[in-house]
Amino acid sequence: AADEVAATALFLASNEAAYITGATIHVNGGMVML
Incomplete structure (x- = not known):
């Protein structure tokens, strides 16, 4: 949402996210195409 x-x-x-670098955050609602 x-x-x-x-x-x-x-x-x-x-x-709070100062140490998060190079992360990939997937916005797919938990759906993964295989």
Whole structure:
């Protein structure tokens, strides 16, 4: 949902995420195409 994506973006922009670098965050609702 859009609110979950927004919450993730806010977290990554905060000081709490200072040590997160080079991470890939998949926005796919848990669905994976094989």
